[in-house]
Amino acid sequence: xxxNPFRVTLHVKDIRLQVLNAIRRTxxxxxxxxxxxxxxxxxxxxxxxxxxxxxxxxxxxxTSETALEKYxxxxxxxxxxxxxxxxxxxxxxxxxxxxxxxxSGENIVVYSGDMKPLDxxxxxxxxxxxLVILGPGHEIRLEAHARLGRGREHAKWSPVSxxxxxxxxxxxxxxxxxxPDECGGCIEICPKxxxxxxxxxxxxxxxxxxxxxxxxxxxxxxxxxxxxxEWRRNEYLFTIESTGALPPKRILLxxxxxxxxxxxxxxxxxxxxxxxx
Amino acid sequence: MMFPVxxxxxxxxxxxxxxxYKKRVEAGEDPGKVLxxxxxxxxxxxxxxxxxxxxxxEILKFPKxx
Numbered sequence: 001x002x003x004n005p006f007r008v009t010l011h012v013k014d015i016r017l018q019v020l021n022a023i024r025r026t027x028x029x030x031x032x033x034x035x036x037x038x039x040x041x042x043x044x045x046x047x048x049x050x051x052x053x054x055x056x057x058x059x060x061x062x063t064s065e066t067a068l069e070k071y072x073x074x075x076x077x078x079x080x081x082x083x084x085x086x087x088x089x090x091x092x093x094x095x096x097x098x099x100x101x102x103x104s105g106e107n108i109v110v111y112s113g114d115m116k117p118l119d120x121x122x123x124x125x126x127x128x129x130x131l132v133i134l135g136p137g138h139e140i141r142l143e144a145h146a147r148l149g150r151g152r153e154h155a156k157w158s159p160v161s162x163x164x165x166x167x168x169x170x171x172x173x174x175x176x177x178x179x180p181d182e183c184g185g186c187i188e189i190c191p192k193x194x195x196x197x198x199x200x201x202x203x204x205x206x207x208x209x210x211x212x213x214x215x216x217x218x219x220x221x222x223x224x225x226x227x228x229x230e231w232r233r234n235e236y237l238f239t240i241e242s243t244g245a246l247p248p249k250r251i252l253l254x255x256x257x258x259x260x261x262x263x264x265x266x267x268x269x270x271x272x273x274x275x276x277x
Numbered sequence: 278m279m280f281p282v283x284x285x286x287x288x289x290x291x292x293x294x295x296x297x298y299k300k301r302v303e304a305g306e307d308p309g310k311v312l313x314x315x316x317x318x319x320x321x322x323x324x325x326x327x328x329x330x331x332x333x334x335e336i337l338k339f340p341k342x343x
Contacts, residue, residue: 047336052278059282061290107337112293129282129292135337161289162319243290 001210001237008248009239011168011210020236024163026255029152032074033159033245034064034092034122036144037081043141046134056131057096057144058156060112061243065250066121067092067148074157077147091145092122096131099139108134115144122146125244158243159251165238167231169212171204177226178202186218186227202226210237279333286321298326 001009012020039054046053071077077090086093094115100108113127132140151158171194180202187195187202192211195202195218218227240248270276282292294315301311312323 047339048279048333056279056282059290060292107334126290126293128296129290130279130295133279133333133337155288158288161284161287241289243288 003248005242005247006244007239007241008252009237011235012165012238013235015236016234017165017236020165020238022259023252023255024165024238026259027160027163027240027251028158030150030258031159031246031251031254032064032068032148032150033157033243034062034067034071034146034148035154035156035245036060036062036094036146037091037149038084038086039142039144041140041142043139046132046138046140048132053132053140053142056129057112057115058154060129060131061125061245062092062122062146063125064122064148064159064245065247067119068246068254070119070121071148074148074150074153078149078153081145081147086145091147092117092119094118094123094144094146095142096144097141098134100134100136102137104136106136110134110140159246159254160240161243162241163239165236167214168235168237169209169214170230170232171209171212171218172228172230173202173204174226174228175201177224178222179224179226183223185221185223189221190218191215278336280329280331281325284319284322284325287319289319289322291317291322291325295326295329299331 001011036058039057041050044050044053071092072090080087080090094117096110096115098108098110098114109130110132111127112124112129112131115124117123134140149157178201180197180200184197184202187197192208192213194205194208194212196205197203214229214231216229219229240251242248242251246254280292280295283289284291294317298311298315302308308327312326317323317326
């Protein structure tokens with residue numbers, strides 16, 4: 001329904017809430033992306049602590065689409081990271097080298113775009129994120145090692161900032177009970193202006209029904225009890241907002257594949273154990 | 278300290294928008310309108326901008342002790 005490079009809203013029908021929620025949770029915590037995991041600081045004479053800079057760099061989203069095929073899976077690379085082995089099949093390296101001459105007389109801001117990626121496929125999504133400020137005479141030199149990871153390990157690897165589903169309202173106005181000439185209270189009180197008068201009757205604007213938040217303020221405002229607010233069964237609005245690491249479409253596809261794999265794994269395990277035949 | 282890279286609550290990247298926000302607000306624009314313009318929709322992200330205190334330039338005046 002809605003689509004821009006970072007955000008999609010899907011209108012899904014005939015799907016049960018449990019299934020949709022499983023997909024949503026897979027999106028948040030199981031779809032891998034690239035993020036800086038370890039940094040090696042060779043020189044930092046700025047006023048900021050190494051840890052503070054490392055934390056900021058870790059949160060910078062990195063483009064991950066080709067990296068998904070190119071680098072090894074998060075679990076393998078996590079072990080490699082713990083033993084400080086930065087092998088090229090797990091890690092993409094970004095180099096940051098910047099200095100401010102002692103007599104410059106001004107501060108310079110170091111941006112995410114100043115990090116030079118050794119692998120052009122893994123680079124910061126946004127170039128203008130301020131990382132450090134260097135005063136005169138300050139210098140920073142570091143190597144940042146990025147790897148694939150999952151949101152369940154650290155939120156910086158989550159491909160989305162928000163992923164949610166919401167109900168779609170179904171509002172019924174009983175024409176026998178409704179008295180638009182004397183009342184019309186619902187028209188004025190609705191925060192989304194969903195009601196209008198058509199041929200002397202109060203009707204709901206069908207095109208904008210998705211905006212209804214199910215607040216039921218109209219039900220309370222109606223003196224004759226003519227309005228009934230319910231929601232449609234097995235029909236939802238599903239929204240994904242990407243951090244930019246992966247396009248929303250890819251996130252959804254990956255999530256479905258991962259979920260499918262997990263279910264197959266469960267089935268195989270059940271067969272092996274002889275629980276089912 | 279410096280403006281955060283991401284929103285504390287929802288995790289949306291916001292760091293790259295700070296400088297434009299600051300420039301435009303200092304030029305006299307209404308902060309709310311600037312945020313609408315930059316596409317900062319949720320109130321969790323919006324409060325990151327309006328409540329931010331830039332103290333990193335103060336810290337810069339002091340030498341580092343390590």
